Amino acid sequence: MKNASTHGIADLRRRLGLTQARLARLAGVHPMTVSKWERGVLAPNPPQRAILGALEAAAGGGAASPEAEELAAWLNRAYIDVTEVSGMKLSASNQFRGRVVELELGPVSARVVIEIAPRVRITSVITTASARRLGLRTGRRAVAIVKATEVLVGVPG
Structure with missing residues (x-):
C-alpha cells in the first residue's frame, strides 16, 4: 500500500x-x-x-x-506491549517480535534484518558494538522497536 x-x-x-x-x-x-x-x-x-x-x-x-x-x-x-518485556521501559509503542534473518557486521556499523512475519522484514543499522553487546546472530529472537522512522533493536532478558 x-x-x-x-x-x-x-x-x-x-x-x-x-x-x-x-x-x-x-x-x-x-x-x-x-x-x-x-x-x-x-x-x-x-x-x-x-x-x-x-x-x-x-x-x-x-x-x-x-x-x-x-x-x-x-x-x-x-x-507486544513494552510492559511485557521485563526490565525495558521505552516510549516507543510500535514494537514487533521476530527473528534475526540477516546480520552483516562491519568495522563500525551492523545491518540487522528482523523477520516479524512471513515476508515482512524490518531492517536497522546499528553499531557493531551494539550488535555484539546484544549477542545478535542469525536465528536469534529480537524485538524491532520502531520510533518515527528509526528502528531500535532489543533482546529479551
Whole structure:
C-alpha cells in the first residue's frame, strides 16, 4: 500500500474482516489512528505502510486468503506491549517480535534484518558494538522497536 488511500485502508480492512480495533492492534497503533487513516486525516508512516502493504499483498486484492489470515495471525503474535518485556521501559509503542534473518557486521556499523512475519522484514543499522553487546546472530529472537522512522533493536532478558 505505497500510497494508501482512505478508501483503500477501509476496503482492505473489510476484505480481511477486521474491525478498526483489530487492524490497529496488527499495525501497532491506537484504533483512533485507523479511523483517522480511513477519513484521510492522517497518513500511515513507512513502517505502518509496510504492514498494510503486506496485508494487501496477502489478501491478493480480493477476499481474505488463507495467506492473509496466516499473516494477520503472525502480526498479532508479533505485536507486544513494552510492559511485557521485563526490565525495558521505552516510549516507543510500535514494537514487533521476530527473528534475526540477516546480520552483516562491519568495522563500525551492523545491518540487522528482523523477520516479524512471513515476508515482512524490518531492517536497522546499528553499531557493531551494539550488535555484539546484544549477542545478535542469525536465528536469534529480537524485538524491532520502531520510533518515527528509526528502528531500535532489543533482546529479551
